[in-house]
Amino acid sequence: MSRIEARRDEDTVAAGPLVDRLLGGLPAEALITDPDVTASYANDMASFCPAGDPAVVVLPRTVEQVQHVMRTATELGVPVVPQGARTGLSGAANATDGCIVLSLTKMDRILEIDPVDRIAVVEPGVVNATLSRAVGDHGLYYPPDPSSWEMCTIGGNIGTASGGLCCVKYGVTAEYVLGLDVVLADGRLMSTGRRTAKGVAGYDLTRLFVGSEGSLGIVVRAVLALRPKPPGHLVLAAEFPSGAAACDAVCRIMAGGHVPSLLELMDRTTVKAVNDMAHMGLPESTEALLLAAFDTTDPAADLAAVGALCEAAGATQVVPAEDAAESELLLQARRTALVALEAVKGTTMIDDVCVPRSRLGELIDGVERIAEKHRLTIGVVAHAGDGNTHPTVCFDARDSEESRRARESFDEIMALGLDLGGTITGEHGVGVLKKEWLARELGPVGLEMQRAVKQVFDPLGILNPGKLF
Known part of the structure; x- marks a missing residue:
């Protein structure tokens, strides 16, 4: 018998009592115990993040089933790792050895859409794009739109406090989570927040759970705020001879009081990667491509004003889209960026450093120096309007030396972001990947207080252990 087979046999024996207890309140089809299948639930999309072997994967369909899982886990002292679509980029959904992976993708119902109160009530497994289209049919709009919006779930978005292209x-x-139903570590069900437009009763526990990465409880229902559906985007593309010039344009746009619905930046490396993969014909002669969009009643006038600011900052060419089709093509190029960069070398480490807008140019220049130092391809794509950058390190994971340099460059980018007065993550979360850096950003007192909060909600430490800190 091989060592792998022996370990699987031991895990099967150890998992026996756990599975039996789970089957006491779950249908058999809700459990996966085949090691070959459970292994596919072991990790999200982050590189350099260790993952363990789950004892079992559970796919509940009801709140009561989630409660049963948590009661069982508490009684047996078994760790539980909540998961959505596993599109995360920090290892926050990675399994630990012997854990219950609690996949919430089967809880995928939109329970209510209310055009009067402008809310939606959803289960955690609802896909972001599915919700967006459903509320759109009612003339409403759910703004958060991560690049993975066609795959990522609302529960995962809540767990990592996701952003997106329209954050600016x-x-x-x-800002859109009004209330939550949460199953706590011991199986109790707690409701937080409200359905009303206003409400300040007690501590804001709803905000506490947003971004907690499944470490405080299991979100099983969410009340989400909606907005009236805006007119369609009209997009402008501006080419710049340097990243610094593009960042100067961003500063001019924001200082001028403009409110674009989208303000995105792609550097030369990213533009080339998108062209290589999708053949979109983007201008590779540019050092930085800035996309600005408006969804106002007169977007053409807004784009003209922003175009003038881009030219004043040194843009070599400013091209406003003529219609919705051209606008959508430009937005698709931006949404394709991270996938295209992954295709450069086969593996990427996607950083998520957010800095003050006024220091965006310094970050981009610093990333270029880091890339040269480590002899690596690092593309930068950014939600430029809010200073949230995604320096993306491209490397061959089969090359140990290149992998080492990739990890070192990643850490140097994190340090650069903090030095510029920024934060280690604007929307991807901490997970496993940035645990050390969270401690540096928070400081000892801040870290102590966060651990104290965790202890209150999860005294046994069974909820997503090993994440955050």
Whole structure:
């Protein structure tokens, strides 16, 4: 018998009592115990993040089933790792050895859409794009739109406090979560927040759970704020001879009081990667491509004003889209960026450093120096309007030396972001990947207080252990 087979046999024996207890409140089809299948649930999309072997994967369909899982886990002292679509980029959904992977993808119902109160009530497994289209049929709009919106789930968005391309005008997930139903570590069900437009009763526990990465409880229902559906985007593309010039344009746009619905930046490396993969014909002669969009009643006038600011900052060419089709093509190029960069070498480490807008140019220049130092391809794509950059390190994971340099460059980018007054993550979360850096950003007192909060909600430490800190 091989060592792998022996370990699987031991895990099967150890998992026996756990599975029996789970089957006491779950249908057999809700459990997966085949090691070959459970292994496919072991990790999200992050590189350099260790993952363990789950004892079992559970796919509940009801709140009561989630409660049963958590009661069982508490009684047996078994860790539980909540998961959505596993599109995360920090290892927050990675399994630990012997854990219950609690996949919430089967809880995928939109329970209510209310055009009067402008809310949606959803289960955690609802896909972001599915919700967006459903509320759109009612003339409403759910703004948070991560690049993975066609795959990622609302529960995952809540867990990592996701952002998206439209954050510059509409804000991030935390601003749209009004209330939650949460199953606690011991199986109790707690409701937080409200359905009303206003409400300040007690501590804001809803905000506490947003971004907690499944470490405080299991979100099983969410009340989400909606907005009236805006007119369609009209997009402008501006080419710049340097990243610094593009960042100067961003500063001019924001200082001028403009409110674009989208303000995105792609550097030369990213533009080339998108062209190589999708053959979109983007201008590879440019050092930086800035996309600005408006969804106002007169977007052409807004784009003209922003175009003039881009030219004043040194843009070599400013091209406004003529219609919705051209606009959508430009937005698709931006949404394709991270996938295209992954195709450069086969593996990427996607950083998520957010800095003050005024220091965006310094970050981009610093990333270029880091890339040269480590002899690596690092593309930068950014939600430029809110200073949230995604320096993406491209490397061959089969090359140990290149992998080492990739990890070192990643850490140097994180340090650069903090030095510039920024934060280690704007929307991807901490997970496993940035645990050390969270401690540096928070400081000892801040870290102590966060651990104290964790202890209150999860005294046994069974909820997503090993994440955050």
